[in-house]
Amino acid sequence: MFSLKNIPSTLSILSTYTTFTASAMLIRSVATEVQAIINQLIPEQLRNLLLSKLGGLYSNPSSQMTLLINDYDGYCINELYEASHTYLQTKITPSMKRLKVSKAPRDKKVIVNIHKGQKVVDLYEGIQVKWEMKCVETKDDEQGKVEIRVLELSFHNKFMETVINSYLPYVMERSKAIKEENKAVKLFSLGNFCGDYDGAWGSTNLDHPATFDKLAMDPAVKKELVDDLDRFVRRRDYYKRVGKAWKRGYLLYGPPGTGKSSLIAAIANYLKFNIYDLELTSVSSNSQLRGLLVSTRNRSMLVIEDIDCSIELQNRQAGPGGHGQGTNDELTLSGLLNFIDGLWSSCGDERIIVFTTNHKEKIDPALLRPGRMDMHIHMSYCTPSAFRVLASNYLCITDHDLFNEIDQLMLEVEVTPAQVAEELMKSEDTDIALQGLINFFRDRKLKSENCNSGGREADLEEQNESKARERVCATDKIGKSKGT
Ligand SMILES: Nc1ncnc2c1ncn2[C@@H]1O[C@H](COP(=O)(O)OP(=O)(O)OP(=O)(O)O)[C@@H](O)[C@H]1O
Numbered sequence: 306m307f308s309l310k311n312i313p314s315t316l317s318i319l320s321t322y323t324t325f326t327a328s329a330m331l332i333r334s335v336a337t338e339v340q341a342i343i344n345q346l347i348p349e350q351l352r353n354l355l356l357s358k359l360g361g362l363y364s365n366p367s368s369q370m371t372l373l374i375n376d377y378d379g380y381c382i383n384e385l386y387e388a389s390h391t392y393l394q395t396k397i398t399p400s401m402k403r404l405k406v407s408k409a410p411r412d413k414k415v416i417v418n419i420h421k422g423q424k425v426v427d428l429y430e431g432i433q434v435k436w437e438m439k440c441v442e443t444k445d446d447e448q449g450k451v452e453i454r455v456l457e458l459s460f461h462n463k464f465m466e467t468v469i470n471s472y473l474p475y476v477m478e479r480s481k482a483i484k485e486e487n488k489a490v491k492l493f494s495l496g497n498f499c500g501d502y503d504g505a506w507g508s509t510n511l512d513h514p515a516t517f518d519k520l521a522m523d524p525a526v527k528k529e530l531v532d533d534l535d536r537f538v539r540r541r542d543y544y545k546r547v548g549k550a551w552k553r554g555y556l557l558y559g560p561p562g563t564g565k566s567s568l569i570a571a572i573a574n575y576l577k578f579n580i581y582d583l584e585l586t587s588v589s590s591n592s593q594l595r596g597l598l599v600s601t602r603n604r605s606m607l608v609i610e611d612i613d614c615s616i617e618l619q620n621r622q623a624g625p626g627g628h629g630q631g632t633n634d635e636l637t638l639s640g641l642l643n644f645i646d647g648l649w650s651s652c653g654d655e656r657i658i659v660f661t662t663n664h665k666e667k668i669d670p671a672l673l674r675p676g677r678m679d680m681h682i683h684m685s686y687c688t689p690s691a692f693r694v695l696a697s698n699y700l701c702i703t704d705h706d707l708f709n710e711i712d713q714l715m716l717e718v719e720v721t722p723a724q725v726a727e728e729l730m731k732s733e734d735t736d737i738a739l740q741g742l743i744n745f746f747r748d749r750k751l752k753s754e755n756c757n758s759g760g761r762e763a764d765l766e767e768q769n770e771s772k773a774r775e776r777v778c779a780t781d782k783i784g785k786s787k788g789t
């Protein structure tokens with residue numbers, strides 16, 4: 306019981322405790338610094354090897370604490386097991402004799418991981434922890450004998466708090482990053498019967514090589530977009546705090562061949578988000594749309610290309626055996642907007658919605674309302690800075706005597722990055738390719754002058770033909786395009 310008489314001894318205990326705590330803190334901070342120095346001097350593999358050899362020397366069984374991490378918690382996967390198992394991939398050393406190798410459909414490469422009986426020693430902020438993978442047989446009423454996998458995590462019991470509150474969250478974080486690195490981005494579309502299934506969505510790997518580096522677009526807009534994406538993905542808590550669904554909408558607009566689909570692929574590759582490519586013409590009712598949207602997963606992009614065509618949605622009639630089959634359930638623009646704003650956005654996390662159009666002016670104003678599409682991104686005809694990116698991509702050059710002439714022509718004639726790219730690909734000889742591009746510009750210029758002096762109809766015809774060709778080449782959309 307506490308009394309005044311006890312004060313001196315209490316003080317002495319307190320001071321001993323304080324000294325002890327201070328010393329412990331000092332030792333911890335020195336250990337952390339020493340570890341930082343070791344980390345700099347010794348490569349990770351060698352470090353892990355040394356630790357695994359030295360591991361046994363330190364342990365004192367009486368002060369050991371062991372945490373058991375089972376693969377399943379009841380019928381649910383134990384996320385901590387999955388994360389720890391993934392994290393341990395980074396702790397493999399050449400001294401390990403038996404390892405497990407695997408490759409899931411979504412993995413980009415073969416995964417090497419520890420096997421049962423394997424021990425791994427890890428060092429975290431000066432604390433040494435030991436992992437061991439075990440398989441235990443248990444009896445299950447329904448299935449008879451079942452084997453459960455357990456990861457045992459042992460450490461000195463005084464580090465319990467740090468391990469629970471700091472080390473394990475660190476393991477979870479690291480595993481998320483490792484999974485992201487290994488993950489192949491998927492392109493989901495309706496009626497795609499050649500890949501994996503996810504409800505009505507079929508998927509294939511998105512093998513599109515587009516990256517922000519390779520995209521020819523206004524550098525300021527590119528930077529603004531990349532910053533916006535970075536901010537978006539790190540703002541989980543912010544969205545929760547302000548009570549907003551964690552989603553972001555982008556409207557990409559500009560003429561055909563200016564890189565809208567390439568930009569979508571670049572965003573997906575950058576964030577490692579899967580793409581759900583929604584062809585509205587394949588959706589017949591609001592309820593079908595709702596089903597499709599709720600079956601999409603987190604950390605994904607919903608893409609609706611050529612959204613200006615959706616204006617027709619408002620006037621869709623249920624024809625015989627057609628959309629909606631005579632009910633009031635026809636797909637409508639307001640239905641689409643409601644699901645996007647409401648139901649779907651509140652049942653998912655980290656969602657990006659992208660609409661594209663060649664004609665922003667034709668889009669229903671409801672789609673452009675503030676707050677619906679957070680950023681409107683103009684993909685323009687080729688500019689001098691965009692041309693520099695294309696010249697570097699296709700010809701590996703950063704400067705050339707002909708650049709000035711090309712810059713000048715670009716101000717006089719409107720050409721798309723796709724057209725420039727096509728010209729640059731025609732020869733491996735830089736001079737010939739650039740001269741070909743100049744000829745192309747001159748030809749276009751001449752045609753547009755003829756058009757202005759009466760040849761307008763011919764030009765319109767050419768534009769229509771080229772538009773029709775682009776539509777036939779719609780296979781160039783997102784995933785199918787290999788970034789010509
Ligand atoms: N801004 C760009 N930067 C780099 N390459 C580009 C760019 N724009 C177009 N290209 C090249 O042209 C091809 C076609 O471009 P893309 O399909 O991205 O255009 P789009 O704007 O989506 O056209 P559409 O409106 O017809 O769908 C791409 O595969 C790419 O090789």
Ligand SMILES: [Mg+2]
Nearest residue numbers: 565566782783
């Ligand atoms: Mg496109």
